[in-house]
Amino acid sequence: MSTSRPTIDTVAARAGVGRGTVSRVVNGSTQVSPSAREAVLAAIDELGYVPSRAARSLVTRRTDSIALVIPEPGERLFAEPYFAGIVRGISAALADTQLQMWLSMVPSPAERDRVGRYLTREHVDGVLMLSQHADDPLPARVVGAGLPIVLCGRPLSGVDVPYVDADNAGGARGATSYLKDLGRLRIATIAGPQDMAPGVARLEGFREVAGDDAPVEYGDFSEDSGADAMRRLLDRVAELDAVFAASDPMALGALRVLKESGRRIPDDVAVVGFDGSPAGRHSEPPLTSVHQPAEAMGREMTRLLLAQLAGEPAPSEPVIVETHLERRGSA
């Protein structure tokens, strides 16, 4: 019996006070006399008391945990440095709260239901969700369950959900303007999939600067798709001298094809990517790329969620964070 972990009553007995006083000390109430507080803290220390999260949750009806949902196989996402940054930002913002973070991966649409079942009040107090596809029913389901949620990236479906996003259009505008300022005359883009918000926004930003009739080919953000798109551009566009790719992997694929075709980079063709991935640092030449302030995005997501948990209404306006161009050798 003495081997079992101490409960709040054990502590109360040891400190010579009542259960209520221990609870007040543990929860930081000010309504406790200094002497009582001291006795309780000493007893906690001696006994190695750790409050039972389960018992507390049962009565407070809070779980003190939030879910971070990653609706992708994760293969691609994890490799992206901005993902690491987001997680770090979230983690840092949570560090001075009581909240724990659940990591929930949704490796396939079939698994969605399993994860969705966990996204309820009995399990978490709120939800953070990364890059979802257009048809993802999860955000709406979470909202329907009455759970606070914050997304990363603008949801393509019409759901009205608070979100944090990088200024995708602005970043694309900046990259394209930069190419223009370099004196490039024939600028093309390798756009991302148009059923994903960043794909749409980056193309939009590109067009605002390059014009609506600038050459466009589409990829799926992957390296191979970038290479394919680059081949199509080379076939189609004469005197091409600059390419803005909507992702770094696509830019790397493009780089490969351009070099294979004998172009010098950046002399013949300048290339700019999007994301600032580490692979881009080791390409030949290193990739110039639009950088997303990932850690700030993670922090902002958490801030928005914490505000909702504190009872504030869900913000109706998204938080948009600025991007910046990271110049390396390819442009």
Add this chain to the structure above:
Amino acid sequence: MSTSRPTIDTVAARAGVGRGTVSRVVNGSTQVSPSAREAVLAAIDELGYVPSRAARSLVTRRTDSIALVIPEPGERLFAEPYFAGIVRGISAALADTQLQMWLSMVPSPAERDRVGRYLTREHVDGVLMLSQHADDPLPARVVGAGLPIVLCGRPLSGVDVPYVDADNAGGARGATSYLKDLGRLRIATIAGPQDMAPGVARLEGFREVAGDDAPVEYGDFSEDSGADAMRRLLDRVAELDAVFAASDPMALGALRVLKESGRRIPDDVAVVGFDGSPAGRHSEPPLTSVHQPAEAMGREMTRLLLAQLAGEPAPSEPVIVETHLERRGSA
């Protein structure tokens, strides 16, 4: 009152059975008549009942969750594809259990204590921990708290803790043999730090094949250290025609130095790295590298932990998973 979430009693009343029967159905007991089970399932469905994790934990004394602890800023770790693989492996292995994964980053040694306090029975049932440094007190602390734990990578301190590791020595042997089979006569290695287990094991594997008097220079796994080591090797070793580097970044650094010195790769000097990082895919030439089966490692870690949670004793032998050589252009 009807707005509050249904409890097990609500379900019992709706189904016309007792509380115990609902509990048996929810927990999959076979001792329930088909008609009762059907009625309960129908009631659960109609009411949208979700069992309270807190109430269940309170009585079972299990939390149905495990912690994944990442004792690093995460910057480097997240970028490594093997990290993504491990997480995916864990996630997949957890998918058909009731267990949830709590992600816990330890961005700095100062944060260790905060995380350590959470690693108790009241919070998690078990712990998975990635690449810890030599002086990391966390594993011992977790063991001391009587919590099951499984590490990824052999612990450097003497603690006797179950772990999963890649076959570092075998991978190094394979890489070195491969270079030998290519007909290379003068094979050197850039070894990792000898106060880290993978550094030691990879050097050991190299020596088993290349011999104890083969040239060795040491780095700290980083790119710059690899470049420096390569310079020292070039100074020291005449007619060098192959290098095995104990990490991909070091291999990339070596590649850079070799190219600067006018060597052709792989014609003059063949280079093999270790880890299969994405940056290695985009070097010139792409890096041949020893690949770790990360997803399998994640699965194995989870399997070992689940076995302990099921009451089996902690395994005294580590699980070692095989590596394989991924051939690209540099060797």
Add this chain to the structure above:
DNA sequence: CTCCCATTTGGGAGCGCTCCCAAACTGGGA
């Protein structure tokens, strides 16, 4: 010295579940 109000304290009630025991069934054999 008494009274009164503010501060501090103790502990009952109850959160929703699982465990377990005893009661209520069932059906086959005597």
Add this chain to the structure above:
DNA sequence: TCCCAGTTTGGGAGCGCTCCCAAATGGGAG
């Protein structure tokens, strides 16, 4: 018909905590 062993069922007890109310305490004013 009754009995008995096995199966199925209901619900009391209790997990460890917070909430809250009422009681105890303290100190200043009258």
